[in-house]
Amino acid sequence: MDPVFWKAAENLMDPVFRKAADKGNIVSLQEFVAVKPNTIYSTTKAEKNTALHIAASEGHTLFVHHFLLLVGTNMELMVSQNNDGDTPLHLAVRAGHLEVVEHLILYLTWARGIDANLKEPTTMLNGKGNTPMHDALSHRQLDIALKLLEVNPRCANALNTEMQSPLYIAAREGYLHVVKRIADQLSAASVSTIGTHMTALHQAVLADDIGALDILLDNIVKLVEVTDSSGNNALHYAACHNRVHMISMLHNKNSTLAYMKNIEQHTALHKAAKYGSVEAARELMKQCPNTVEMVDLCGRNAFHISIINNKLRVLKLLLEYELPEEILNKQDNDGNTPLHHAAKLHQGPILWLLLNDLRINSYMINNEGHTPWDDQILIEPMTRDLSDAIDKGDMLSLVNFLAYYPERVYSVTPIRGHTSLHLTASKGDDWFVHHVLLYTNRNVGFITSKNSDGDTPLHLAVRAGHLEVVHHLMRYLAWAREIEPNLKLKEPLITPGKEGNTLLHEAVIHGRHLVAGSLLNSCKEIKFTAAGEFIKEYPECADFSSIYDVFLIIRNDDGDTALHLAVKAGNSVFVDMLIKCAKVMNLELTTRYAKVLILIFYTPSQI
Numbered sequence: 001m002d003p004v005f006w007k008a009a010e011n012l013m014d015p016v017f018r019k020a021a022d023k024g025n026i027v028s029l030q031e032f033v034a035v036k037p038n039t040i041y042s043t044t045k046a047e048k049n050t051a052l053h054i055a056a057s058e059g060h061t062l063f064v065h066h067f068l069l070l071v072g073t074n075m076e077l078m079v080s081q082n083n084d085g086d087t088p089l090h091l092a093v094r095a096g097h098l099e100v101v102e103h104l105i106l107y108l109t110w111a112r113g114i115d116a117n118l119k120e121p122t123t124m125l126n127g128k129g130n131t132p133m134h135d136a137l138s139h140r141q142l143d144i145a146l147k148l149l150e151v152n153p154r155c156a157n158a159l160n161t162e163m164q165s166p167l168y169i170a171a172r173e174g175y176l177h178v179v180k181r182i183a184d185q186l187s188a189a190s191v192s193t194i195g196t197h198m199t200a201l202h203q204a205v206l207a208d209d210i211g212a213l214d215i216l217l218d219n220i221v222k223l224v225e226v227t228d229s230s231g232n233n234a235l236h237y238a239a240c241h242n243r244v245h246m247i248s249m250l251h252n253k254n255s256t257l258a259y260m261k262n263i264e265q266h267t268a269l270h271k272a273a274k275y276g277s278v279e280a281a282r283e284l285m286k287q288c289p290n291t292v293e294m295v296d297l298c299g300r301n302a303f304h305i306s307i308i309n310n311k312l313r314v315l316k317l318l319l320e321y322e323l324p325e326e327i328l329n330k331q332d333n334d335g336n337t338p339l340h341h342a343a344k345l346h347q348g349p350i351l352w353l354l355l356n357d358l359r360i361n362s363y364m365i366n367n368e369g370h371t372p373w374d375d376q377i378l379i380e381p382m383t384r385d386l387s388d389a390i391d392k393g394d395m396l397s398l399v400n401f402l403a404y405y406p407e408r409v410y411s412v413t414p415i416r417g418h419t420s421l422h423l424t425a426s427k428g429d430d431w432f433v434h435h436v437l438l439y440t441n442r443n444v445g446f447i448t449s450k451n452s453d454g455d456t457p458l459h460l461a462v463r464a465g466h467l468e469v470v471h472h473l474m475r476y477l478a479w480a481r482e483i484e485p486n487l488k489l490k491e492p493l494i495t496p497g498k499e500g501n502t503l504l505h506e507a508v509i510h511g512r513h514l515v516a517g518s519l520l521n522s523c524k525e526i527k528f529t530a531a532g533e534f535i536k537e538y539p540e541c542a543d544f545s546s547i548y549d550v551f552l553i554i555r556n557d558d559g560d561t562a563l564h565l566a567v568k569a570g571n572s573v574f575v576d577m578l579i580k581c582a583k584v585m586n587l588e589l590t591t592r593y594a595k596v597l598i599l600i601f602y603t604p605s606q607i
Helices: 003-009 015-023 026-035 037-041 051-058 061-071 075-079 088-095 098-114 132-138 142-151 166-173 176-185 188-193 200-206 210-219 221-225 234-240 244-253 268-275 278-287 289-293 302-308 312-319 338-344 348-355 384-391 395-404 406-410 420-427 430-438 444-448 457-464 467-483 503-509 513-525 532-537 547-551 562-568 572-585 589-602
Strands: none
Touching: 015 026, 015 051, 026 037, 026 061, 037 061, 051 061, 051 088, 051 098, 061 075, 061 098, 075 088, 075 098, 088 098, 088 132, 098 142, 132 142, 132 166, 142 166, 142 176, 166 176, 166 200, 166 210, 176 210, 200 210, 200 221, 200 234, 210 221, 210 244, 221 244, 234 244, 234 268, 234 278, 244 278, 268 278, 268 289, 268 302, 268 312, 278 289, 278 312, 289 302, 302 312, 302 338, 312 348, 338 348, 348 406, 384 395, 384 420, 395 406, 395 430, 406 420, 420 430, 420 457, 420 467, 430 467, 444 467, 457 467, 457 503, 467 513, 503 513, 503 562, 513 547, 513 572, 562 572
């Protein structure tokens, strides 16, 4: 800027001269400038407005005309900014003075012919970060906006400090004819400059403005592929806000949008699942059903996301589709299935919905070696009606209750965390166990569910010596393996319970000889597939092929095998039984454990 201007601009404006600008008094303007030429550069004390700012904001076209004539070729006043960063053009635009705007534009055209390096006032930002075009649209001065666009089409691309373009604002406010005019001015090459945080297309979706969306899609085809700073395209936004018709419009314009991911690797269906947009999810499944298979950075599909965000209605919708079991039981990067997440978050209604779908595998093991049941699946606290029916052995009440409330088969007692299967197993009534299992909908993992002490129903049955119940549960497991050969059930025979005790430990501790024998016979035909953590603790089991091979060497929290416990208890029946098993196994077990234990057994004083 001209140093002369800056020096003169330090002059405070004479109150009389200010009044002349306020009133648009041309005579006073000419008289003042004739006596004091530098008066034309003076500014007000507080706002630092020049007389051109004041006259432009008041709409005094003739005053502006004569002022600019007096300025001549010193064009810096045209782009001078007050304390708010406003140029005279900003003020005239916001006040809606079209004639003043036109006059300033005419002067600008003439001035730029003399000085091509003159700042462009139509794209200058004020203190709020807006150009005159932004101000025109924000203040509903649409005629002025169109005039500015006519003079400088590039102002349609100009971004304010919030990264909003005039096209963005016009779409947001629903100024369709302005949107159309701006769209006509934009080329495909300029689309990427419209906004890095959010495009006009995003804003049209947010405002639910179908008219603006339609115009944008018809006029700027490439805009549909532009994303915000988080990688979301307009379809992501439509999915978040349940804009069903817009989803259809966007898909018709570009059918690949549904497969595009943001920086979290979320598709539009992920977004619909996250925000509970049921109708949007339905439309996306109709248009692009394969997107339900797609996973995000965490390896999660739409089922995981709907559950993590507790969106029951979306989950219900997704379960309506005939989808492969692999999708419904998809394990994320941590090995968690959708059911794992529902269990961890104790989402009762969602758990009931999943557990009653035959496609759901409730016994899959995550990376920590846990099934969903290890998180103590809790649908709701058990009512007295159910617990009393089991406690009193009232079969009729049990059957009637579960017929009316089948989902409560998974409910638990408030303190001990017992399921109905825990209670029936501990009571020892095989017929009660049978009826409870009927209502679990083949959810084999229910047998491995743990109470607050970490015990499964089998632990309680073994501890109480209920041989028929143990037989029933083992037959149920055998049946499950028969109908599902690839069953990856967390093996209940070697699952630790209270104090790390397996079923065999419990049988020894409580002197259940018949139960122990039954367990040993049952496990002979069960294949063993050890997880990595198990092999670290028991490297000698790496080549074992059946549960029978490993049953005897598992240790509890005190480091005792079942044979240790039998010897410590002085139970010769168990010692003989377990040593025979060790011999049959033809392992080095005797060298490692049994010889020492036998010595202890026959010399009690050394214990």
